[in-house]
Amino acid sequence: MQSSVKSTRAVLLYAVLVSSAIPSVPAFAADGEVAASYDITLGGFALAKGNLAVKVEKDAYTARVGYRTAGVGKVMSGARGEAKSTGTLRPDRPVPASYLLEGSGDKKDHHVAMGLAAGSVRDLDVEPPLKDDDERIPVTAAHRRDVLDPLSAILIPIARRDGAAGPEVCGRTLPIYDGWTRYDVRLSYKRTETVTKPGYSGPAVVCAARWIPVSGHKPDRAGTRFMAENRNLEMALAPVGDSGLMVPVRIAVETMSGLLVVQADRFQVIAGSHAAR
Template identity: 35%
Template sequence: MSASMLRVCLTAVLALAGAGTALTGAQADGRLEARYRMSIGGLELGRAALIIEIDDKSYVASGSGRLTGVAQAVAPGKGTAGARGTMEHGAPAPRSFAMEAESEKKSEAIRIVMNAVGVTDMRVEPPVNPALDRVPISDKDKKGVLDPMTAALIAVPAAADPFSAKACDRVLSIFDGRQRYDLELSFERVEEVKAEKGYEGPAVVCRIAYRPVSGHRPNRSAVKYMMKNRDMFVWLVPVAGTKVMVPFRAAVATAIGVARLDAESFETEPMVPRRAAPARAGAP
């Protein structure tokens, strides 16, 4: 499997949902540690992990993935990704993103630096191959966007029920260093889910529509297929102690079967703020 395909697998974990709705009121602190199984047509493809920490001022997210089973035997591959940013008016505001992926034949690295307006600096290795039919990425396309990692955080308004359409109804603007695209989420239903370890309870199911903006080659069959694909879904559950939702499960129909991401372990808990140590008796 190529490094670009591994990037797609990682992105499926890290960017099937995103931030876009501002919170109101105070944002609590929470932590998530999750482990996922990636499969296609029921056959295991790989494993992935996601760690997120959120407080009222900042957030940090990191993820990793690796091919396993038959996929690993055919073409070994692994990758990591990470992002950090601030919480502004209760919503994640990205500041940096990094991703690395490698396979037997290719390695890839992406670095993006952002501010409140948009992308300020970036590095993509190897560079994007020039092509006459590739839609150019303009400076405008790099403004008001989310990186793929920050796009794994759904901020639900404080007054809203997190298990409602408010978690889904949004359009996400994402830039991953190579492409600028929108993910349009729409509410489908609420469904009970259960991990082998950790979370058990309701999840909001959102349908996803892929809308490429730039950096893509519109005549490629894969792009056309994804634009027409109406069978892409993500299941969202909250990070404990917060109003932020993250992917628990995802499913995408492909020509060779349904590609899935399933949380086998999903452990989340509020983070207890550190308190100053009590003064010792007789201390000045």
């Protein structure tokens, strides 16, 4: 169960789960704001609660996420935490400027403070630090360039002139650095479905996902091999009003302990919206 709680934290903050610029697409002119809450289950059992708030003002964004264990997860571990990311939006991807993570659980505290410029890490403070280990793939300076933090990675721009969301939303690879490890999440189109949640009713684009380790990991670990070979990962994305941005309404990941599902139970577009309420 300890590894399951860690997986929950990773999914909430990386979400994902887990491109080239498109200069013909206009800048993000419309503002938007969304507040969502999530139930997290493992093998059908309640594991944690999460919340996400994203605000877009012109081409600037602020995103916050929080989580705490619940149900079975609370019995096994009192993990909780929060993260914040800020940056600007390009038509093809976010460009993060700062990322802060504070978390606790498994009798350990976790801290990341990351400053970025033009998508590259300039300042970094992490706790606990990554231990030197001959079995670990080293994180190089090149691995910290042109990256997304885990929270910015779940903000997916709609790269179409008409602002409509289609299969091309999934046609991207997310280069993520969390302060300890560097990995890619490769998305591909799976299907489009209709979702109905308190605060939103409309289409959601479902992307299949692949986790591809780059550095900071131990390649011979069973968990690393399992996730690298895992084909059962997907993320359903819904639009944030007229902001030209999409965020997850559902994330599903097969883990070594069962299927982990992060499911929105409330998805409220607060401003800049033409979506159903």
